[in-house]
Amino acid sequence: MRFxxxxxxxxACLAGLVAWAGPAEDYAAGDRAYRxxxxxxxxxxxxxxxxxxxxxxxxxxxxxxxxxxxxxxAVRYLKLAAAQGEPDGMxxxxxMMGMGEGTPKNxxxxxxxxxxxxxxxxxxxxxxxxxxxxxxxxxxxxxERASPEALAWMQRAALIDHLxxxxxxxxxxxxxxxxLAPDERKALEYxxxxxxxxxxxxxxxKATPARRPVMPKVPGA
Numbered sequence: 001m002r003f004x005x006x007x008x009x010x011x012a013c014l015a016g017l018v019a020w021a022g023p024a025e026d027y028a029a030g031d032r033a034y035r036x037x038x039x040x041x042x043x044x045x046x047x048x049x050x051x052x053x054x055x056x057x058x059x060x061x062x063x064x065x066x067x068x069x070x071x072x073x074a075v076r077y078l079k080l081a082a083a084q085g086e087p088d089g090m091x092x093x094x095x096m097m098g099m100g101e102g103t104p105k106n107x108x109x110x111x112x113x114x115x116x117x118x119x120x121x122x123x124x125x126x127x128x129x130x131x132x133x134x135x136x137x138x139x140x141x142x143x144e145r146a147s148p149e150a151l152a153w154m155q156r157a158a159l160i161d162h163l164x165x166x167x168x169x170x171x172x173x174x175x176x177x178x179x180l181a182p183d184e185r186k187a188l189e190y191x192x193x194x195x196x197x198x199x200x201x202x203x204x205x206k207a208t209p210a211r212r213p214v215m216p217k218v219p220g221a
Contacts, residue, residue: 071102090117130157
Protein backbone atom coordinates (compact mmCIF):
# COMPACT_ATOMS: atom_id res chain seq x y z
CA MET A 1 0.00 0.00 0.00
CA ARG A 2 2.81 2.38 0.89
CA PHE A 3 4.55 1.69 -2.47
CA UNK A 4 1.29 2.18 -4.35
CA UNK A 5 0.74 5.52 -2.63
CA UNK A 6 4.25 6.67 -3.48
CA UNK A 7 3.79 5.56 -7.10
CA UNK A 8 0.51 7.43 -7.34
CA UNK A 9 2.16 10.56 -5.95
CA UNK A 10 5.03 10.27 -8.42
CA UNK A 11 2.64 9.86 -11.34
CA ALA A 12 0.69 12.91 -10.17
CA CYS A 13 3.89 14.96 -10.05
CA LEU A 14 4.87 13.81 -13.53
CA ALA A 15 1.44 14.68 -14.84
CA GLY A 16 1.80 18.13 -13.32
CA LEU A 17 5.18 18.61 -14.98
CA VAL A 18 3.78 17.58 -18.37
CA ALA A 19 0.88 19.99 -17.98
CA TRP A 20 3.25 22.79 -16.94
CA ALA A 21 5.48 22.15 -19.96
CA GLY A 22 2.55 22.19 -22.37
CA PRO A 23 2.47 25.93 -23.19
CA ALA A 24 6.24 26.03 -23.66
CA GLU A 25 6.09 23.06 -26.02
CA ASP A 26 3.18 24.59 -27.93
CA TYR A 27 5.09 27.86 -28.26
CA ALA A 28 8.18 26.06 -29.57
CA ALA A 29 6.07 24.15 -32.10
CA GLY A 30 4.30 27.34 -33.17
CA ASP A 31 7.59 29.17 -33.53
CA ARG A 32 8.99 26.37 -35.70
CA ALA A 33 5.88 26.39 -37.88
CA TYR A 34 6.08 30.16 -38.29
CA ARG A 35 9.76 30.01 -39.26
CA UNK A 36 9.05 27.51 -42.01
CA UNK A 37 6.19 29.66 -43.31
CA UNK A 38 3.22 27.61 -42.10
CA UNK A 39 1.15 30.41 -40.60
CA UNK A 40 -1.99 28.36 -40.09
CA UNK A 41 -0.13 25.71 -38.10
CA UNK A 42 1.70 28.41 -36.16
CA UNK A 43 -1.56 30.03 -35.08
CA UNK A 44 -3.06 26.65 -34.13
CA UNK A 45 -0.07 25.87 -31.89
CA UNK A 46 0.44 29.35 -30.46
CA UNK A 47 -3.15 30.07 -29.47
CA UNK A 48 -3.41 27.44 -26.67
CA UNK A 49 -0.04 28.56 -25.27
CA UNK A 50 -1.06 32.22 -25.47
CA UNK A 51 -4.40 31.51 -23.81
CA UNK A 52 -2.53 29.65 -21.06
CA UNK A 53 -0.51 32.81 -20.34
CA UNK A 54 2.76 32.14 -22.20
CA UNK A 55 4.10 35.65 -22.84
CA UNK A 56 6.31 34.85 -25.84
CA UNK A 57 3.46 32.93 -27.47
CA UNK A 58 1.19 35.93 -26.90
CA UNK A 59 3.72 38.27 -28.53
CA UNK A 60 4.34 36.05 -31.55
CA UNK A 61 0.66 35.31 -32.04
CA UNK A 62 -0.07 39.02 -31.81
CA UNK A 63 2.58 39.73 -34.45
CA UNK A 64 1.12 37.13 -36.81
CA UNK A 65 -2.41 38.44 -36.31
CA UNK A 66 -1.19 42.00 -36.89
CA UNK A 67 0.43 40.95 -40.18
CA UNK A 68 -2.84 39.22 -41.10
CA UNK A 69 -4.78 42.47 -40.50
CA UNK A 70 -6.62 40.95 -37.53
CA UNK A 71 -5.75 44.04 -35.56
CA UNK A 72 -8.17 43.92 -32.64
CA UNK A 73 -7.30 40.34 -31.73
CA ALA A 74 -3.61 41.14 -32.21
CA VAL A 75 -3.89 44.02 -29.74
CA ARG A 76 -5.60 41.77 -27.19
CA TYR A 77 -2.74 39.27 -27.18
CA LEU A 78 -0.05 41.95 -27.30
CA LYS A 79 -1.56 43.66 -24.26
CA LEU A 80 -1.36 40.36 -22.38
CA ALA A 81 2.29 39.94 -23.39
CA ALA A 82 3.18 43.55 -22.55
CA ALA A 83 1.52 43.24 -19.13
CA GLN A 84 3.99 40.44 -18.39
CA GLY A 85 6.94 42.60 -19.42
CA GLU A 86 7.60 40.81 -22.71
CA PRO A 87 9.70 43.30 -24.75
CA ASP A 88 8.55 42.04 -28.17
CA GLY A 89 4.95 42.47 -27.07
CA MET A 90 5.68 46.00 -25.84
CA UNK A 91 7.32 47.03 -29.12
CA UNK A 92 4.52 45.68 -31.30
CA UNK A 93 1.76 47.04 -29.09
CA UNK A 94 3.42 50.46 -28.97
CA UNK A 95 3.63 50.47 -32.75
CA MET A 96 -0.07 49.64 -33.09
CA MET A 97 -1.07 52.18 -30.44
CA GLY A 98 0.95 54.88 -32.14
CA MET A 99 -0.68 54.19 -35.50
CA GLY A 100 -4.18 53.61 -34.12
CA GLU A 101 -4.37 50.04 -35.45
CA GLY A 102 -6.87 47.86 -33.60
CA THR A 103 -6.99 50.35 -30.72
CA PRO A 104 -7.55 54.10 -30.33
CA LYS A 105 -4.51 56.12 -31.36
CA ASN A 106 -2.43 56.99 -28.31
CA UNK A 107 0.97 58.50 -29.18
CA UNK A 108 1.90 59.34 -25.58
CA UNK A 109 1.02 55.85 -24.35
CA UNK A 110 2.86 54.31 -27.29
CA UNK A 111 6.02 56.27 -26.49
CA UNK A 112 5.86 55.28 -22.82
CA UNK A 113 5.52 51.62 -23.77
CA UNK A 114 8.33 51.84 -26.33
CA UNK A 115 10.57 53.43 -23.71
CA UNK A 116 9.84 50.55 -21.33
CA UNK A 117 10.83 48.08 -24.05
CA UNK A 118 14.00 50.08 -24.71
CA UNK A 119 14.94 50.07 -21.04
CA UNK A 120 14.33 46.31 -21.03
CA UNK A 121 17.08 46.00 -23.65
CA UNK A 122 15.18 45.94 -26.93
CA UNK A 123 17.49 47.58 -29.48
CA UNK A 124 14.81 48.49 -32.02
CA UNK A 125 12.85 50.19 -29.28
CA UNK A 126 15.86 52.40 -28.47
CA UNK A 127 16.05 53.33 -32.16
CA UNK A 128 12.31 54.01 -32.33
CA UNK A 129 12.36 56.37 -29.35
CA UNK A 130 15.45 58.18 -30.61
CA UNK A 131 13.85 58.50 -34.06
CA UNK A 132 10.77 60.04 -32.46
CA UNK A 133 12.89 62.67 -30.72
CA UNK A 134 14.73 63.31 -33.98
CA UNK A 135 11.67 63.57 -36.19
CA UNK A 136 8.86 64.66 -33.91
CA UNK A 137 7.06 61.32 -33.73
CA UNK A 138 4.69 60.39 -30.90
CA UNK A 139 3.53 64.04 -30.93
CA UNK A 140 6.78 65.25 -29.36
CA UNK A 141 7.04 69.04 -29.57
CA UNK A 142 10.08 71.26 -30.18
CA UNK A 143 10.75 71.80 -26.47
CA GLU A 144 10.72 68.05 -25.74
CA ARG A 145 12.96 67.35 -28.73
CA ALA A 146 15.55 69.82 -27.38
CA SER A 147 15.41 68.54 -23.80
CA PRO A 148 17.98 66.64 -21.71
CA GLU A 149 15.74 63.59 -22.10
CA ALA A 150 16.12 63.84 -25.88
CA LEU A 151 19.90 63.98 -25.41
CA ALA A 152 19.80 60.85 -23.26
CA TRP A 153 17.93 58.92 -25.96
CA MET A 154 20.33 60.17 -28.65
CA GLN A 155 23.21 58.87 -26.55
CA ARG A 156 21.54 55.49 -26.01
CA ALA A 157 20.93 55.14 -29.74
CA ALA A 158 24.49 56.21 -30.56
CA LEU A 159 25.81 53.41 -28.36
CA ILE A 160 24.17 50.90 -30.72
CA ASP A 161 25.51 52.71 -33.82
CA HIS A 162 22.31 54.44 -34.92
CA LEU A 163 23.66 56.85 -37.52
CA UNK A 164 21.02 59.60 -37.30
CA UNK A 165 21.62 59.86 -33.55
CA UNK A 166 25.39 59.98 -34.03
CA UNK A 167 25.04 62.72 -36.66
CA UNK A 168 22.71 64.69 -34.39
CA UNK A 169 25.12 64.45 -31.47
CA UNK A 170 27.99 65.66 -33.64
CA UNK A 171 25.93 68.72 -34.57
CA UNK A 172 24.84 69.24 -30.97
CA UNK A 173 28.43 69.33 -29.75
CA UNK A 174 29.37 71.76 -32.51
CA UNK A 175 26.50 74.14 -31.73
CA UNK A 176 26.09 73.57 -28.01
CA UNK A 177 22.56 72.17 -28.16
CA UNK A 178 20.59 70.06 -25.64
CA UNK A 179 22.21 72.14 -22.91
CA LEU A 180 25.69 70.95 -23.92
CA ALA A 181 28.71 73.21 -24.03
CA PRO A 182 30.27 73.42 -27.51
CA ASP A 183 33.01 70.81 -27.74
CA GLU A 184 34.89 70.46 -31.03
CA ARG A 185 36.75 67.36 -29.87
CA LYS A 186 33.52 65.52 -29.12
CA ALA A 187 32.01 66.71 -32.39
CA LEU A 188 35.00 65.36 -34.30
CA GLU A 189 34.76 62.02 -32.50
CA TYR A 190 31.11 61.60 -33.49
CA UNK A 191 31.83 62.72 -37.05
CA UNK A 192 34.62 60.15 -37.31
CA UNK A 193 32.28 57.42 -36.05
CA UNK A 194 29.69 58.46 -38.60
CA UNK A 195 32.20 58.24 -41.45
CA UNK A 196 33.45 54.86 -40.28
CA UNK A 197 29.93 53.42 -40.02
CA UNK A 198 29.18 54.65 -43.51
CA UNK A 199 32.31 52.90 -44.77
CA UNK A 200 34.32 56.07 -45.28
CA UNK A 201 37.34 55.67 -43.03
CA UNK A 202 40.11 58.29 -42.95
CA UNK A 203 42.00 58.41 -46.23
CA UNK A 204 39.00 57.21 -48.23
CA UNK A 205 39.50 53.54 -47.38
CA LYS A 206 36.43 51.39 -47.19
CA ALA A 207 35.49 50.15 -43.73
CA THR A 208 33.29 47.19 -42.89
CA PRO A 209 29.69 48.47 -42.68
CA ALA A 210 28.02 48.14 -39.30
CA ARG A 211 24.76 46.27 -38.88
CA ARG A 212 21.92 48.67 -38.22
CA PRO A 213 19.05 47.72 -35.96
CA VAL A 214 15.60 47.24 -37.47
CA MET A 215 13.35 50.17 -36.67
CA PRO A 216 9.66 49.59 -35.90
CA LYS A 217 7.00 51.94 -37.17
CA VAL A 218 7.09 55.35 -35.50
CA PRO A 219 4.03 57.51 -36.16
CA GLY A 220 4.79 60.96 -37.46
CA ALA A 221 8.56 60.43 -37.62
